[in-house]
Amino acid sequence: xxxxxxxxxxxxxxxxxxxxxxxxxxxxxxxxxxxxxxxxxxxxxxxxxxxxxxxxxxxxxxxxxxxxxxxxxxxxxxxxxxxxxxxxxxxxxxxxxxxxxxxxxxxxxxxxxxxxxxxxxxx
Amino acid sequence: xxxxxxxxxxxxxxxxxxxxxxxxxxxxxxxxxxxxxxxxxxxxxxxxxxxxxxxxxxxxxxxxxxxxxxxxxxxxxxxxxxxxxxxxxxxxxxxxxxxxxxxxxxxxxxxxxxxxxxxxxxxxxxxxxxxxxxxxxxxxxxxxxxxxxxxxxxxxxxxxxxxxxxxxxxxxxxxxxxxxxxxxxxxxxxxxxxxxxxxxxxxxxxxxxxx
Numbered sequence: 001x002x003x004x005x006x007x008x009x010x011x012x013x014x015x016x017x018x019x020x021x022x023x024x025x026x027x028x029x030x031x032x033x034x035x036x037x038x039x040x041x042x043x044x045x046x047x048x049x050x051x052x053x054x055x056x057x058x059x060x061x062x063x064x065x066x067x068x069x070x071x072x073x074x075x076x077x078x079x080x081x082x083x084x085x086x087x088x089x090x091x092x093x094x095x096x097x098x099x100x101x102x103x104x105x106x107x108x109x110x111x112x113x114x115x116x117x118x119x120x121x122x123x
Numbered sequence: 124x125x126x127x128x129x130x131x132x133x134x135x136x137x138x139x140x141x142x143x144x145x146x147x148x149x150x151x152x153x154x155x156x157x158x159x160x161x162x163x164x165x166x167x168x169x170x171x172x173x174x175x176x177x178x179x180x181x182x183x184x185x186x187x188x189x190x191x192x193x194x195x196x197x198x199x200x201x202x203x204x205x206x207x208x209x210x211x212x213x214x215x216x217x218x219x220x221x222x223x224x225x226x227x228x229x230x231x232x233x234x235x236x237x238x239x240x241x242x243x244x245x246x247x248x249x250x251x252x253x254x255x256x257x258x259x260x261x262x263x264x265x266x267x268x269x270x271x272x273x274x275x276x277x278x279x280x281x282x283x284x285x286x287x288x289x290x291x292x293x294x295x296x297x298x299x300x301x302x303x304x305x306x307x308x309x310x311x312x313x314x315x316x317x318x319x320x321x322x323x324x325x326x327x328x329x330x331x332x333x334x
Contacts, residue, residue: 015212019212023205027205048329051328058320066208067313078155085163097173
């Protein structure tokens with residue numbers, strides 16, 4: 001019974017349809033983010049948010065239709081590892097940007113001089 | 124007697140089922156191990172993305188992104204890689220139906236698409252170096268070349284891998300080991316396309332919008 005269900009979900013024609021859907025939706029998302037940027041459809045800040053969302057959408061589409069992450073059977077170790085890595089990636093990227101932006105705005109040379117003058121010292 | 128027979132049958136079925144389960148679980152373990160490797164590769168790319176995000180404004184008198192990126196070329200690269208990801212899926216499907224000719228055709232198309240992607244990318248790199256915008260110029264260019272170059276290195280490894288796959292298929296046919304190799308390779312290639320989505324968006328599209 002169990003193997004039957006597994007085979008049905010892995011049937012070649014069904015999978016071909018999946019690949020085709022994933023391919024066309026990905027092309028559509030790629031082209032729309034490309035046209036948003038080249039034709040200056042939106043204001044700068046909105047455009048950045050929209051193309052980020054389109055990229056995340058394409059990421060999810062490819063994970064579902066190409067990497068088949070969500071039709072795994074019951075002990076979903078792949079999904080677990082994936083979620084763990086996703087959290088590490090987010091901490092790494094957002095954390096780096098956050099810390100380095102803070103550093104560059106607080107540790108610039110003019111600000112350091114101002115700080116030292118406030119302390120009554122100077123160079 | 125009949126109960127004995129029944130017991131024997133049950134025993135027999137469960138034993139063969141057990142063997143089947145065992146062999147599929149070994150197969151799934153191997154591809155799971157490769158999946159974990161891909162996830163660590165994801166962390167490698169994430170750290171390179173973080174470096175790029177931190178350094179991309181430090182142009183140090185050199186050019187910024189919008190001065191050197193040609194979006195049309197990058198769009199062609201993106202479509203090539205996306206199509207090659209699709210044909211990798213088709214390769215796996217023809218592997219499942221065991222039609223050798225289709226496997227070769229699909230693998231060859233994937234190879235050609237990957238190769239043309241790599242050629243376009245190397246062309247872009249050599250053009251940048253020839254006009255004096257190499258990785259030595261600024262933090263922005265260093266991080267750009269490292270991030271995009273690491274992806275290109277993965278692509279070239281994938282191209283070599285495809286040649287080995289075709290050779291193995293020619294030698295040993297549709298054995299268990301070959302199906303495993305092809306499955307693992309398709310994971311790798313789809314993964315590279317996923318990474319490229321973010322390079323396309325973060326490096327090229329956002330680079331052109333001057334952020």
